[in-house]
Amino acid sequence: MAKEAVKAKMVIDKEFVISEIDSRIYGSFIEQLGRAVYGGIYEPDHPTADESGFRQDVIELVKELQVPIIRYPGGNMVSAYNWEDGIGPKENRARRLELAWGVTETNQVGTNEFADWAKAVNSDVMMAINLGSRGIDAARNLLEYTNHPSGTYWSNLRKQHGYEQPHNIKTWCLGNEMDGFWQIGQKTAYEYGRLAAETGKAMRLVDPSIELVSCGSSGSGMPTFPEWEATTLEHTYDVADYISLHQYYGNPNNDTANYLASTLDMDNFIKTVIATCDYMKSKKRSKKTMKLSFDEWNVWFHSNEQDKQVEPWSIAPPQLEDVYTFEDALLVGSMLNTLLKHSDRVKIACMAQLVNVIAPIMTETGGGIWRQTIFYPFYYTSVYGRGTALKPIINSPKYDSEDFTDVPHLHTSVVYNEEKKELVIFSINRHLEKTLQVDIDIRSFEGFDVVEHVVLENENVKATNTLDDEQVRPHGKGESYVDDGNLVGILPKLSWNMIRLRKR
Ligand code: AHR
Numbered sequence: 129m130a131k132e133a134v135k136a137k138m139v140i141d142k143e144f145v146i147s148e149i150d151s152r153i154y155g156s157f158i159e160q161l162g163r164a165v166y167g168g169i170y171e172p173d174h175p176t177a178d179e180s181g182f183r184q185d186v187i188e189l190v191k192e193l194q195v196p197i198i199r200y201p202g203g204n205m206v207s208a209y210n211w212e213d214g215i216g217p218k219e220n221r222a223r224r225l226e227l228a229w230g231v232t233e234t235n236q237v238g239t240n241e242f243a244d245w246a247k248a249v250n251s252d253v254m255m256a257i258n259l260g261s262r263g264i265d266a267a268r269n270l271l272e273y274t275n276h277p278s279g280t281y282w283s284n285l286r287k288q289h290g291y292e293q294p295h296n297i298k299t300w301c302l303g304n305e306m307d308g309f310w311q312i313g314q315k316t317a318y319e320y321g322r323l324a325a326e327t328g329k330a331m332r333l334v335d336p337s338i339e340l341v342s343c344g345s346s347g348s349g350m351p352t353f354p355e356w357e358a359t360t361l362e363h364t365y366d367v368a369d370y371i372s373l374h375q376y377y378g379n380p381n382n383d384t385a386n387y388l389a390s391t392l393d394m395d396n397f398i399k400t401v402i403a404t405c406d407y408m409k410s411k412k413r414s415k416k417t418m419k420l421s422f423d424e425w426n427v428w429f430h431s432n433e434q435d436k437q438v439e440p441w442s443i444a445p446p447q448l449e450d451v452y453t454f455e456d457a458l459l460v461g462s463m464l465n466t467l468l469k470h471s472d473r474v475k476i477a478c479m480a481q482l483v484n485v486i487a488p489i490m491t492e493t494g495g496g497i498w499r500q501t502i503f504y505p506f507y508y509t510s511v512y513g514r515g516t517a518l519k520p521i522i523n524s525p526k527y528d529s530e531d532f533t534d535v536p537h538l539h540t541s542v543v544y545n546e547e548k549k550e551l552v553i554f555s556i557n558r559h560l561e562k563t564l565q566v567d568i569d570i571r572s573f574e575g576f577d578v579v580e581h582v583v584l585e586n587e588n589v590k591a592t593n594t595l596d597d598e599q600v601r602p603h604g605k606g607e608s609y610v611d612d613g614n615l616v617g618i619l620p621k622l623s624w625n626m627i628r629l630r631k632r
């Protein structure tokens with residue numbers, strides 16, 4: 129047994145299938161906010177910019193993450209956005225007061241540019257419509273502009289703007305966080321449910337092939353959760369394919385053990401949304417099972433104070449630029465595990481966000497680019513977590529924290545990639561002081577051996593990465609091994625781990 133270790137046990141079996149993983153669970157989000165677009169993905173004066181003004185260094189790093197879908201253009205911003213401001217010749221585009229974040233939007237990037245950029249990073253666009261200050265007409269016109277082949281006002285206008293072929297955007301969000309008081313055009317559940325249902329109905333008449341996401345609560349702590357889901361689904365159940373969930377966590381009280389237990393809340397949030405959807409399914413005698421789109425999730429709290437200093441109506445100021453610590457990376461790894469655990473119902477998830485704004489990727493305007501701490505668990509889970517999610521049976525020691533009881537020290541998800549004959553285990557050891565030795569019965573994976581054990585660990589939970597100093601980066605010196613058909617996982621104290629096995 130590893131020195132000073134506590135022990136856990138796990139059983140992994142090919143037959144314990146949760147679901148095929150929809151790769152869109154590794155989606156992300158770009159909002160027209162802060163330096164996500166301007167100074168992030170788009171910077172025409174940057175040395176790496178292409179002829180469209182997109183930074184090639186950003187494109188390359190985004191491609192590393194293999195993000196299959198990206199939500200756009202917001203977020204809070206979409207609730208007062210006029211999409212028509214962002215099309216046509218750039219020199220004619222209106223500058224607008226952007227009310228959600230108190231800045232000026234230049235509209236130099238809009239629907240077409242973003243569709244181009246998404247293609248360049250091998251992603252689909254997940255488009256959100258404005259159901260705050262606008263409604264059915266703006267939504268159906270946008271859809272006609274993006275998806276209708278030609279011969280109508282909006283589709284011809286797209287062609288006139290240089291886009292002969294439609295963008296064929298498949299997935300559409302019916303507004304954003306419409307339960308939130310901070311939203312322009314906040315709605316009651318009844319008001320939103322009716323508007324979303326009627327808008328979705330009209331959109332499907334324009335293009336029956338689209339998928340629609342109905343707004344769920346903007347967090348598990350909302351006072352209207354889960355009544356919001358129950359009431360809105362009364363109206364949207366038939367038209368929508370997904371209901372959204374949003375959740376951010378933080379560690380403002382500097383309590384690592386409690387912070388790392390936040391996924392117990394996330395797990396509960398997902399279960400409650402599923403239960404509410406299934407209640408509605410029974411009530412409506414529906415054959416359809418509602419899917420979940422966890423289309424905003426991450427850590428967000430570091431930049432809250434700093435953001436109070438933003439100069440009103442400035443253009444693309446730094447906003448929501450959280451500098452992530454090592455412990456944030458551990459939580460992000462656990463949040464990914466939680467999504468995988470529910471991959472039978474969570475079919476889309478978007479890490480919020482992608483570049484500069486609460487992001488795994490940071491840039492200097494006019495300068496370099498770097499990976500934040502949270503980049504790493506996302507990278508490995510996205511690249512290697514494809515295939516079938518398996519349900520591990522876990523017996524782990526537990527702890528209690530300020531807000532949670534019975535928090536397992538071991539947090540794990542398991543993916544079997546049949547094509548590659550690979551078994552991949554993503555594990556977090558939440559123990560603050562001790563190594564966790566996990567004895568893993570891999571009964572149905574005879575002949576499998578460890579290919580690599582990647583570890584993210586650090587003596588300093590507050591360690592961060594900057595352009596010049598990457599303090600938090602993974603190493604491949606994990607000590608797990610197969611012994612007599614059993615896998616022994618050695619997980620250092622407070623660490624994120626990926627143990628990858630392949631058939632010999
Ligand atoms: O991602 C940042 C913000 O968080 C989004 O604009 C909003 O939808 C959520 O409140």
